[in-house]
Amino acid sequence: DTEVTQTPKHLVMGMTNKKSLKCEQHMGHRAMYWYKQKAKKPPELMFVYSYEKLSINESVPSRFSPECPNSSLLNLHLHALQPEDSALYLCASSQGGGAPYNEQFFGPGTRLTVL
Amino acid sequence: AQSVSQHNHHVILSEAASLELGCNYSYGGTVNLFWYVQYPGQHLQLLLKYFSGDPLVKGIKGFEAEFIKSKFSFNLRKPSVQWSDTAEYFCAVKGNTGGFKTIFGAGTRLFVKA
Numbered sequence A: 001d002t003e004v005t006q007t008p009k010h011l012v013m014g015m016t017n018k019k020s021l022k023c024e025q026h027m028g029h030r031a032m033y034w035y036k037q038k039a040k041k042p043p044e045l046m047f048v049y050s051y052e053k054l055s056i057n058e059s060v061p062s063r064f065s066p067e068c069p070n071s072s073l074l075n076l077h078l079h080a081l082q083p084e085d086s087a088l089y090l091c092a093s094s095q096g097g098g099a100p101y102n103e104q105f106f107g108p109g110t111r112l113t114v115l
Numbered sequence B: 001a002q003s004v005s006q007h008n009h010h011v012i013l014s015e016a017a018s019l020e021l022g023c024n025y026s027y028g029g030t031v032n033l034f035w036y037v038q039y040p041g042q043h044l045q046l047l048l049k050y051f052s053g054d055p056l057v058k059g060i061k062g063f064e065a066e067f068i069k070s071k072f073s074f075n076l077r078k079p080s081v082q083w084s085d086t087a088e089y090f091c092a093v094k095g096n097t098g099g100f101k102t103i104f105g106a107g108t109r110l111f112v113k114a
Helices: none
Strands: A004-007 A010-013 A018-025 A031-037 A044-050 A053-057 A064-070 A073-079 A087-094 A110-114 B003-006 B010-014 B019-021 B023-026 B031-038 B045-050 B056-058 B064-068 B073-078 B087-095 B102-104 B108-113
Touching: A004 A087, A010 A018, A018 A031, A018 A087, A031 A073, A044 A064, A044 A073, A053 A064, B003 B087, B003 B102, B010 B019, B019 B108, B023 B031, B023 B087, B031 B064, B031 B073, B045 B056, B045 B064, B045 B073, B073 B087
Parallel strands: A010 A110, B010 B108
Antiparallel strands: A004 A018, A018 A073, A031 A044, A031 A087, A044 A053, A064 A073, A087 A110, B003 B023, B019 B073, B023 B073, B031 B045, B031 B087, B056 B064, B064 B073, B087 B102, B087 B108
């Protein structure tokens, strides 16, 4: 299984809502990532988990809260978002150990709209 | 700081034409280089990667890229494009130190006319 799955595919939420994005992989990868991608822009790194520990936080606002319950799952909890947070949120995974040549496997993304 | 520059934002080619997409990077150490592709409606996937050895790297679907260290470049090539190559192409760089952070270029949208 070389797939990264993400749910939901689409999410519409109000600025006062609390919602979560989920990501799952069963490739035995020990590094998992959240990216944000705006239309016609490249993916921007938000968070990296390595061996279930937060390794990188790219100065993301606290209204985004990541969680890695186990090596296969990655969540992104959303609260009090702003309309400018509307974007495609991508999850990715790679083999652990931080080996720089390891490519990332991307999920299809969750398209988030904040009203 | 790491950065990646892709020269062409939009490219339009006819089928069977040759393709070369430019990518230059800025990084003060050993790098690992990637090209990812995003087909319409599909997720990002790896085309090819370079981390050491032969600087000419072959990837999937007939794509290749050449790492030229002296020019800080990693250009993507394909001798003859097909309509199905219509997609967005991202060059990406990961430093050999610094863990997991990958920097993506702005992307090149390729449209191949049938």
